[in-house]
Amino acid sequence: VEQRDDDERPLATARVTRFDLEADVVVVGLGCAGACAAIEAAHAGADVLVLERAGGGGGTSANSGGQIYMGGGTALQRACGFEDSPEQMFRYLMASCGPGPDERLVQAFCEHSPAHFDWLVEQGVPFKASFFPDAHEPPQDDGLTYSGSEDVHPFCEIARPAPRGHCPQVVGSKGPLLMQRLLGGAQRAGARMQFGARVERLICESDGRVAGVVARGDGAARCVRARRGVVLCAGGFIFDDAMLELYAPQLRACRLRLGTEGDDGRGIRIALAAGAAALRMDAGDVTLPLVPPVALRKGVLVNRAGQRFINEDAYMGRLGEYALLRQGGQVFLIVDDAIFARPELFPVEIAAVGETFAELEAELGLPAPALHATLELYNRYAERGLDPLFHKRPAQLAPLVHPPFAALDLGVERYTYAVFTLGGLHIDARGAVLTPAGEPLPGLFAAGRTTSGIAKQGYSSGLSLGDASFFGRQAGRHAAV
Amino acid sequence: VEQRDDDERPLATARVTRFDLEADVVVVGLGCAGACAAIEAAHAGADVLVLERAGGGGGTSANSGGQIYMGGGTALQRACGFEDSPEQMFRYLMASCGPGPDERLVQAFCEHSPAHFDWLVEQGVPFKASFFPDAHEPPQDDGLTYSGSEDVHPFCEIARPAPRGHCPQVVGSKGPLLMQRLLGGAQRAGARMQFGARVERLICESDGRVAGVVARGDGAARCVRARRGVVLCAGGFIFDDAMLELYAPQLRACRLRLGTEGDDGRGIRIALAAGAAALRMDAGDVTLPLVPPVALRKGVLVNRAGQRFINEDAYMGRLGEYALLRQGGQVFLIVDDAIFARPELFPVEIAAVGETFAELEAELGLPAPALHATLELYNRYAERGLDPLFHKRPAQLAPLVHPPFAALDLGVERYTYAVFTLGGLHIDARGAVLTPAGEPLPGLFAAGRTTSGIAKQGYSSGLSLGDASFFGRQAGRHAAV
Numbered sequence: 001v002e003q004r005d006d007d008e009r010p011l012a013t014a015r016v017t018r019f020d021l022e023a024d025v026v027v028v029g030l031g032c033a034g035a036c037a038a039i040e041a042a043h044a045g046a047d048v049l050v051l052e053r054a055g056g057g058g059g060t061s062a063n064s065g066g067q068i069y070m071g072g073g074t075a076l077q078r079a080c081g082f083e084d085s086p087e088q089m090f091r092y093l094m095a096s097c098g099p100g101p102d103e104r105l106v107q108a109f110c111e112h113s114p115a116h117f118d119w120l121v122e123q124g125v126p127f128k129a130s131f132f133p134d135a136h137e138p139p140q141d142d143g144l145t146y147s148g149s150e151d152v153h154p155f156c157e158i159a160r161p162a163p164r165g166h167c168p169q170v171v172g173s174k175g176p177l178l179m180q181r182l183l184g185g186a187q188r189a190g191a192r193m194q195f196g197a198r199v200e201r202l203i204c205e206s207d208g209r210v211a212g213v214v215a216r217g218d219g220a221a222r223c224v225r226a227r228r229g230v231v232l233c234a235g236g237f238i239f240d241d242a243m244l245e246l247y248a249p250q251l252r253a254c255r256l257r258l259g260t261e262g263d264d265g266r267g268i269r270i271a272l273a274a275g276a277a278a279l280r281m282d283a284g285d286v287t288l289p290l291v292p293p294v295a296l297r298k299g300v301l302v303n304r305a306g307q308r309f310i311n312e313d314a315y316m317g318r319l320g321e322y323a324l325l326r327q328g329g330q331v332f333l334i335v336d337d338a339i340f341a342r343p344e345l346f347p348v349e350i351a352a353v354g355e356t357f358a359e360l361e362a363e364l365g366l367p368a369p370a371l372h373a374t375l376e377l378y379n380r381y382a383e384r385g386l387d388p389l390f391h392k393r394p395a396q397l398a399p400l401v402h403p404p405f406a407a408l409d410l411g412v413e414r415y416t417y418a419v420f421t422l423g424g425l426h427i428d429a430r431g432a433v434l435t436p437a438g439e440p441l442p443g444l445f446a447a448g449r450t451t452s453g454i455a456k457q458g459y460s461s462g463l464s465l466g467d468a469s470f471f472g473r474q475a476g477r478h479a480a481v
Numbered sequence: 482v483e484q485r486d487d488d489e490r491p492l493a494t495a496r497v498t499r500f501d502l503e504a505d506v507v508v509v510g511l512g513c514a515g516a517c518a519a520i521e522a523a524h525a526g527a528d529v530l531v532l533e534r535a536g537g538g539g540g541t542s543a544n545s546g547g548q549i550y551m552g553g554g555t556a557l558q559r560a561c562g563f564e565d566s567p568e569q570m571f572r573y574l575m576a577s578c579g580p581g582p583d584e585r586l587v588q589a590f591c592e593h594s595p596a597h598f599d600w601l602v603e604q605g606v607p608f609k610a611s612f613f614p615d616a617h618e619p620p621q622d623d624g625l626t627y628s629g630s631e632d633v634h635p636f637c638e639i640a641r642p643a644p645r646g647h648c649p650q651v652v653g654s655k656g657p658l659l660m661q662r663l664l665g666g667a668q669r670a671g672a673r674m675q676f677g678a679r680v681e682r683l684i685c686e687s688d689g690r691v692a693g694v695v696a697r698g699d700g701a702a703r704c705v706r707a708r709r710g711v712v713l714c715a716g717g718f719i720f721d722d723a724m725l726e727l728y729a730p731q732l733r734a735c736r737l738r739l740g741t742e743g744d745d746g747r748g749i750r751i752a753l754a755a756g757a758a759a760l761r762m763d764a765g766d767v768t769l770p771l772v773p774p775v776a777l778r779k780g781v782l783v784n785r786a787g788q789r790f791i792n793e794d795a796y797m798g799r800l801g802e803y804a805l806l807r808q809g810g811q812v813f814l815i816v817d818d819a820i821f822a823r824p825e826l827f828p829v830e831i832a833a834v835g836e837t838f839a840e841l842e843a844e845l846g847l848p849a850p851a852l853h854a855t856l857e858l859y860n861r862y863a864e865r866g867l868d869p870l871f872h873k874r875p876a877q878l879a880p881l882v883h884p885p886f887a888a889l890d891l892g893v894e895r896y897t898y899a900v901f902t903l904g905g906l907h908i909d910a911r912g913a914v915l916t917p918a919g920e921p922l923p924g925l926f927a928a929g930r931t932t933s934g935i936a937k938q939g940y941s942s943g944l945s946l947g948d949a950s951f952f953g954r955q956a957g958r959h960a961a962v
Contacts, residue, residue: 273756
């Protein structure tokens, strides 16, 4: 790892000759987390200054699908006819976001989720009361969908399933609309914004309290005083090769890194250098984009030993996590002629074709009857609508009986896995950044992918914007005190 | 996570009214890393003070098996008739210690390993020129053994196998003898030692340079100045529940935590609070103690779907890693009457017994013919000395054909897995502690389980004492400059 060429250590206030700018609350980064922090800090009466390194607001959130994970009985869930409660949402997230989700974060997130939905509507984010049943990003403007593994094994036995992917009402990608409304909200709330201002380090009092930031823009470094608090909403580190190598080397195998160049981890590093703690820096959302078309869920995922390893109807982020982290990224989808299709999002190679399972197995170089036995067992029970080993839902179970059979190569080296980092600063439910001893680092708050949030590794779509919007609000509000 | 009740943040030198003690180099912790650091710092001409919280030296190293991972052609390897080179050792470690081992650490470790062995001999550590072939801790005083997965798939195809577990010459556990000699060496070298002195925080200059420590003993806190450097050799965090919950929750499932109460992570936390970086805090050595007796390697390890997932002759730390982290800690060992035995180290429950594979399968609650197919496939090839799926060595392959058959329950909830943490401070090959930006944190060095060393997750026995002794020496030497 190369040494970085500029200083990221906190600057002591004693060494600041002049503060060029001042505000009560300084928000670093104007994606979803930063916008929500700015709105709430301003509503709490603070003079807010947002520093954004890009030429305008939006960040990775504006480039995202725009889906937000909410539940517990939101107005939209009710309007679509779904029952949910904070307790059921809590159960699902505690079971699916591990290992070791932070109970306090999850608790706050669930308890206030219905009110959080209302708040987003107040900011002008529209949601259409229509449910999209296919459990991936709605291509049209439908408002609600299953965005995780709520209704599949094992989670459907742990918590009552409810769809919690809330999608802003627009055809296609929803991130731009979401951010347009949140940026408008931040402006209406009176937050000042400086663009092209890249925060390089924190400014700290001699007792460790964070008192501001050093921001570079137009070729000059400026000292910015934060009278009440700094809120770091500077994204993750999926675009920093050195950090990936150090902390999350397994994620490097994925072809499609989701983010912007701003996701270079600097927000995390400058906080660490000031004595903050970071958690689960190895974690990432790893998506294996199997669907659409949804028919492919009826295929059989096998590893390089020809064995199944998961219910194929699980959320694609769970499929990707298992495929990459537990199977070494070497997996195939076995299909028959009845369900054969190519994934719509990315090109796929066909690793083998055969008129019989034995032919397919031989073409994959597997010893007989490894794959054959796997598929015979699958078919034997699928005929009766059963999957006793991995519990795929009956609706997705159909024996593979229509030759030719094919093996789609979904290995990470040949297929497109999408990835972003989930590790980051340790925060409490107020968005306060904590030290290694678990104490708040005075004056410092954070939200979004700069933090380790709800999903410690296990992921469901919308949890990043969920973290960003919900804990962004908490961080802004508490920084303003 | 509860907030800790005492301050772990660095104390500013400006706030130190008086230094109660001074030395050129202050070593924190007197296990293997601390002893080696003290010896080398003293040999380099430094006045060395070691602070140890326990009543005497030894630490977890004195309670360990005492095996040290070395190679590249040590005198002991040659005396036992084994050929090795730093290049082959490097290949093995880069392949087995991932994900993402630190090439620079591994390079230095391998290149200087033969000389490091000679150095240990000079310190009075005896090694007998005899090879123990059974690849676990030698019960007698043999000096050399396979302590990892060097001679099994896939590593035997990546690097030329050589045994690298170097065992001090004594019957039984070798940790006490190793530490007796190293403590003697530290005393002879002239290092001063204070026991009952628990280091609570670092002392830092206003520019961040580490200038000493605050140590508590006899009820009083004392400020200790380190004129040249502080070396943290304070162990890992396997005995700190709060850190395990935050950083490595999966390790909590293991019953047997290897360490002493000193392994509470404080050495890591006080460095983090001073702006150091920590790596791979989720990582741990997870040992599934399958052998002795070695006959059990001829059994068939299956997961809860009745599938094999690894070559059963892999090193027990690799078996444990795969069982816990990839199979959810739910695994069984299938044996027949010919190889039936109980693991010698810990009691095991028998989950099922059957006269046929079908009976065994039914008693385990597995759908037919899941386990049956696995075992038929295994037998079919094992008869010919082959294992085309997982490549167990021919010597360990015997078809299971002697009923009754049994399934030993090696699940983490019922069997004893041994565990300690591998995550810790980011160091370079000199033992210098690095910041999140990859720069040395001036005045701070570390070694042993306080650091993330050679094994980022994949482990071989002896790597912790290898880290401790080798990088302890580097840290001591460079701190003395």
